[in-house]
Amino acid sequence: MKGHTIVFQNKPRIVATGTIAGPKECAGVVGNFVDKALLEDTFGEDTYEKAECKMLTFAVRKAIENGGLTEEDVDLLISGDLLNQIISASFTARDFDFPFLGTYSACSTMTESMALAAMLVDGGYIKRAVAATGSHFSSAERQYRYPLELGNTRPPQSQWTVTAAGATLIADMGGDKSCFQGKKIPAITAATLGRVVDYGITDVNNMGAAMATAAADTILTNLQDMERDARYYDLIVTGDLGALGSRLMKDLLWEKGVDVEPNHVDCGEIIYNVIEDEFQGGSGAGCSAVVFGSYLYEKLKKGEIRRMLFAATGALLSTVSSGQGESIPCISHAVSIEIDI
Amino acid sequence: MKGHTIVFQNKPRIVATGTIAGPKECAGVVGNFVDKALLEDTFGEDTYEKAECKMLTFAVRKAIENGGLTEEDVDLLISGDLLNQIISASFTARDFDFPFLGTYSACSTMTESMALAAMLVDGGYIKRAVAATGSHFSSAERQYRYPLELGNTRPPQSQWTVTAAGATLIADMGGDKSCFQGKKIPAITAATLGRVVDYGITDVNNMGAAMATAAADTILTNLQDMERDARYYDLIVTGDLGALGSRLMKDLLWEKGVDVEPNHVDCGEIIYNVIEDEFQGGSGAGCSAVVFGSYLYEKLKKGEIRRMLFAATGALLSTVSSGQGESIPCISHAVSIEIDI
Numbered sequence: 213m214k215g216h217t218i219v220f221q222n223k224p225r226i227v228a229t230g231t232i233a234g235p236k237e238c239a240g241v242v243g244n245f246v247d248k249a250l251l252e253d254t255f256g257e258d259t260y261e262k263a264e265c266k267m268l269t270f271a272v273r274k275a276i277e278n279g280g281l282t283e284e285d286v287d288l289l290i291s292g293d294l295l296n297q298i299i300s301a302s303f304t305a306r307d308f309d310f311p312f313l314g315t316y317s318a319c320s321t322m323t324e325s326m327a328l329a330a331m332l333v334d335g336g337y338i339k340r341a342v343a344a345t346g347s348h349f350s351s352a353e354r355q356y357r358y359p360l361e362l363g364n365t366r367p368p369q370s371q372w373t374v375t376a377a378g379a380t381l382i383a384d385m386g387g388d389k390s391c392f393q394g395k396k397i398p399a400i401t402a403a404t405l406g407r408v409v410d411y412g413i414t415d416v417n418n419m420g421a422a423m424a425t426a427a428a429d430t431i432l433t434n435l436q437d438m439e440r441d442a443r444y445y446d447l448i449v450t451g452d453l454g455a456l457g458s459r460l461m462k463d464l465l466w467e468k469g470v471d472v473e474p475n476h477v478d479c480g481e482i483i484y485n486v487i488e489d490e491f492q493g494g495s496g497a498g499c500s501a502v503v504f505g506s507y508l509y510e511k512l513k514k515g516e517i518r519r520m521l522f523a524a525t526g527a528l529l530s531t532v533s534s535g536q537g538e539s540i541p542c543i544s545h546a547v548s549i550e551i552d553i
Numbered sequence: 554m555k556g557h558t559i560v561f562q563n564k565p566r567i568v569a570t571g572t573i574a575g576p577k578e579c580a581g582v583v584g585n586f587v588d589k590a591l592l593e594d595t596f597g598e599d600t601y602e603k604a605e606c607k608m609l610t611f612a613v614r615k616a617i618e619n620g621g622l623t624e625e626d627v628d629l630l631i632s633g634d635l636l637n638q639i640i641s642a643s644f645t646a647r648d649f650d651f652p653f654l655g656t657y658s659a660c661s662t663m664t665e666s667m668a669l670a671a672m673l674v675d676g677g678y679i680k681r682a683v684a685a686t687g688s689h690f691s692s693a694e695r696q697y698r699y700p701l702e703l704g705n706t707r708p709p710q711s712q713w714t715v716t717a718a719g720a721t722l723i724a725d726m727g728g729d730k731s732c733f734q735g736k737k738i739p740a741i742t743a744a745t746l747g748r749v750v751d752y753g754i755t756d757v758n759n760m761g762a763a764m765a766t767a768a769a770d771t772i773l774t775n776l777q778d779m780e781r782d783a784r785y786y787d788l789i790v791t792g793d794l795g796a797l798g799s800r801l802m803k804d805l806l807w808e809k810g811v812d813v814e815p816n817h818v819d820c821g822e823i824i825y826n827v828i829e830d831e832f833q834g835g836s837g838a839g840c841s842a843v844v845f846g847s848y849l850y851e852k853l854k855k856g857e858i859r860r861m862l863f864a865a866t867g868a869l870l871s872t873v874s875s876g877q878g879e880s881i882p883c884i885s886h887a888v889s890i891e892i893d894i
Contacts, residue, residue, distance in 0.1 A: 213628060216652050218678045259877055287554060288746065295871065296637040298657050302749060302869035306882040311557050311746035313665060314657040314869075314884075316639050324654060328669070335676030337559045355873075405629065405652035408643060528643035528655075530636065532696075536600055541647040543655075 216405050217437035223399040223553065224333040226326075226512075227340075227383045229505035230274025232267050234349070234375030237494075237502065240485040242376070245506035247274045253350065253375050264348035265300040267377040267498075268293065269307055271505070272344050275379035279340075283308055286381075287338035290325040292316040294347050294373075294497050295355060301345070318526030319423075319452050320406065321345040322378065322501040323545040326522075327403035329382040330547065339384055346377025347496030356416075356531060369418040371454045371480060371495035378501030380509075398512045402548040404434040408528065410541040416534050419542075420457025420480070420492055423525040426542035427453060428464035430523050434546050435470065442472050446517045449508065451500035451524030451544075452480035454492030479503035479524075500524040512551055520549045557746050558778035564740040564894065565674035567667075567853075568681075568724045570846035571615025573608050575690070575716030578835075578843065581826040583717070586847035588615045594691065594716050605689035606641040608718040608839075609634065610648055612846070613685050616720035620681075624649055627722075628679035631666040633657040635688050635714075635838050636696060642686070659867030660764075660793050661747065662686040663719065663842040664886040667863075668744035670723040671888065680725055687718025688837030697757075697872060710759040712795045712821060712836035719842030721850075739853040743889040745775040749869065751882040757875050760883075761798025761821070761833055764866040767883035768794060769805035771864050775887050776811065783813050787858045790849065792841035792865030792885070793821035795833030820844035820865075841865040853892055861890045 231246040238249035248270060255263040268291070276286055289308060291301035292315040305312035317324045325343035332338050350360060352373040358364045382400065385391065409429050413422040427450045435442060442448065442465075453461055458478040465472050479500040480493040504522060511517045523546035529538070572587040579590035589611060596604040609632070617627055630649060632642035633656040646653035658665045666684035673679050691701060693714040699705045723741065726732065750770050754763040768791045776783060783789065783806075794802055799819040806813050820841040821834040845863060852858045864887035870879070 213679050261873055261877060292655075292657060294638075296873060297635075297659065297869065297871035299869070299871045299874045302882055302884075303874065303879070305749040305884075306751050309748060311748045312658075312884060313669070313746065313886075314633075316633060316655040316657045317653075318638065328654070331676065331678055332672060335672065335678070337672055337676070338554050405654065407650060407652045408646040410647050528638065528640070530638035530640045532602055532637060533640045533644065536602060538644070541643055543643075543646075543653060545654075 215437035216433050217402055219402045220330055220334040220400060222334045222384060223401060224330045224382050225385045226380050226398045228275050228279035228381045229509045230271040230278055230379040231502050231505040232270050232377050233502050237374055237376050237483060240483050242483060242502050242506045245510050260348050260350035261295060264346060264351050265303045268300045268344060268346040269304045271346060271377040271379040272304060272342050275342055275381040279381040286310050286340050286342055288341040290315055290329050290341055291344045292321040293345055294352055317543050317545060318528055319495060319497045320524040320526030320543050320545050321497045323522055323524040323547055326380060326547050327545050330400040330403055333382055333384050341382050342379050343382060344379035345497040345501045347373055347498035349373045349375045352496060367417045368491050369456060371420060371492045373496035374483060374494040374499040376498035376502035378505035380505060396513050396515055396551040398549050398551050399553055400547050401550050402438060404430055404546040406430045406543040406545045408541045408543050410539055412539045414539045416529065419527040420454035421460055422527050422540040423453055423542045424457045424460035424464060426544040427461045427523055427525045430544040430546045432465060432468055432470060434521060442470050445475060445519045445521045448472050448476045448521045450478045452495040453478045453525060454480045456492050515551060518551050522547050522549055556778035557774050558743055560743045561671055561675040561741060563675045563725060564742060565671045565723050566726045567721050567739045569616050569620035569722045570850045571612040571619055571720040572843050572846040573611050573718050574843050578715055578717050578824060581824050583824060583843050583847045586851050601689050601691035602636060605687060605692050606644045609641045609685060609687040610645045612687060612718040612720040613645060613683050616683055616722040620722040627651050627681050627683055629682040631656055631670050631682055632685045633662040634686055635693055658884050658886060659869055660836060660838045661865040661867030661884050661886050662838045664863055664865040664888055667721060667888050668886050671741040671744055674723055674725050682723050683720050684723060685720035686838040686842045688714055688839035690714045690716045693837060708758045709832050710797060712761060712833045714837035715824060715835040715840040717839035717843035719846030721846060737854050737856055737892040739890050739892050740894055741888050742891050743779060745771055745887040747771045747884040747886045749882045749884050751880055753880045755880045760868040761795035762801055763868050763881040764794055764883045765798045765801035765805060767885040768802045768864055768866045771885040771887045773806060773809055773811060775862060783811050786816060786860045786862045789813050789817045789862045791819045793836040794819045794866060795821045797833050856892060859892050863888050863890055
């Protein structure tokens with residue numbers, strides 16, 4: 213470990229992804245890249261929670277299938293989600309015979325799970341793991357905010373929880389790249405584990421602003437630990453800061469002498485084409501999971517992005533903590549992803 | 554990985570623990586061994602949730618202190634708890650400057666966190682990690698069941714959520730035991746990662762029965778993967794099956810030709826001296842955390858237990874999943890702990 217960053221010697225590879233998204237999401241940038249574009253967000257289920265779980269299960273199964281493998285080849289599922297007691301992940305794990313490690317770091321769950329999977333694969337403890345997460349607008353609204361039937365208005369600083377799930381299959385492929393047959397298979401070269409930061413923001417509708425500090429902290433830590441300039445990465449990807457949060461994050465880094473303006477993109481900011489009710493953009497654990505697993509993974513495989521820092525961001529609040537007057541602690545875990553190495 | 558079991562070459566050590574428990578718990582077996590016995594379960598806070606968080610923070614800080622270290626020496630906190638969005642763990646992490654990985658596997662969170670810490674230490678990624686969890690009767694009751702003020706009667710198959718927290722400091726101490734100065738410092742020699750099992754039990758008051766299958770599955774997997782007889786272990790410890798769940802677990806193993814009756818103990822079954830309202834015994838993530846961190850850790854250090862299989866058990870339900878008619882998926886992660894090696 214250099215500082216808070218772990219460098220992987222054996223370069224665990226992201227062999228495949230599995231993704232699924234709702235109709236609103238598929239009208240945007242991920243629509244052409246997901247494995248399944250849903251026509252209705254209930255996915256044939258009678259509750260939104262069951263739909264969310266079914267989507268996550270689909271993504272896990274699809275990642276395994278897209279990797280040309282079967283369930284028997286997988287050693288471990290690492291997953292979590294936004295529902296209380298991460299029931300989407302737990303009930304997804306029930307459908308598989310391999311072990312399950314439950315994780316939670318809100319909307320940074322994807323990168324926490326990927327970092328853990330990379331460590332366990334790199335360390336030689338397991339051969340292949342699936343790291344996955346998802347979220348659903350309607351289950352999140354009724355758990356965190358209000359019943360949809362109330363028709364509450366949303367403040368302009370709010371974001372829209374993404375209905376989507378994404379899974380990555382992370383495996384040890386050895387040092388010999390001849391088996392790649394010329395394909396570009398992205399490797400996880402490092403992981404920066406985030407610490408919890410809290411700048412005292414209490415507005416639960418403004419999580420992008422709260423998370424901006426965590427994203428800035430982790431990105432800066434990664435660059436310092438790896439002794440890299442921000443230009444090293446073709447793309448620095450944050451999870452769901454939204455438009456306002458992204459601006460704050462860039463300002464915070466600018467104050468530290470780091471300019472990420474030219475190569476930063478936020479999954480929440482780009483996922484929706486038209487900003488209407490979504491205001492600041494998308495959010496939710498599924499947001500960065502689906503944007504990475506579909507649109508960005510495709511760009512990596514094509515060589516259009518060669519080096520990426522993927523820093524998903526999580527707001528570690530609950531309705532109870534906010535109700536008791538607490539501010540919003542935030543976290544961001546990041547993984548460095550590279551091709552041609 | 555042998556089957557679902559990872560064997561550690563570098564023998565990460567449980568250097569120290571930190572524990573705290575409420576007054577009801579301290580009237581029982583852990584009372585003489587915890588670092589702090591609370592006189593009142595609010596711990597000076599104005600809400601039970603804040604008390605739970607303060608207890609967890611205390612346990613983490615105490616484990617570091619008992620290990621003769623300071624915060625700067627610790628690389629990582631791995632923790633989760635039963636509250637929605639694991640706020641006790643997240644808010645605890647806010648008080649420290651080292652990175653945080655959030656975990657969740659209900660009352661198996663202690664062994665999931667210990668297994669992860671052992672892997673990351675054994676793999677050389679970090680030097681020292683704290684794995685911790687806790688629970689609180691009153692915060693659990695109002696989140697999972699009814700407001701305490703209602704004074705609901707409890708069915709005889711129910712358990713009592715333990716008010717306690719426990720933390721373990723897990724570190725790489727190298728192969729040279731001369732620095733131990735004759736002390737017995739327990740090593741984590743293996744970890745068996747659990748899979749989710751679900752035998753269709755839907756009674757949320759009977760989680761011991763639901764979890765019995767998961768415990769049996771993981772214990773059997775550990776014995777098979779390690780090619781060991783149940784007698785290899787001086788003690789096979791489950792988390793919070795309670796009296797009924799323990800009997801079921803032993804029956805399930807007996808059917809598979811494995812007799813754990815002589816060397817099995819369940820933390821939930823032994824934590825309370827007098828069984829009144831607790832019926833089947835204690836439960837909650839803090840139950841196994843505090844029994845292991847105080848009473849059992851002391852026995853390991855004294856050499857009264859030389860080989861232990863610690864299999865905490867978790868019921869992966871939520872009020873929403875139960876409300877939607879789902880059964881209770883369960884999981885058990887186990888760690889083998891040994892001295893004199």
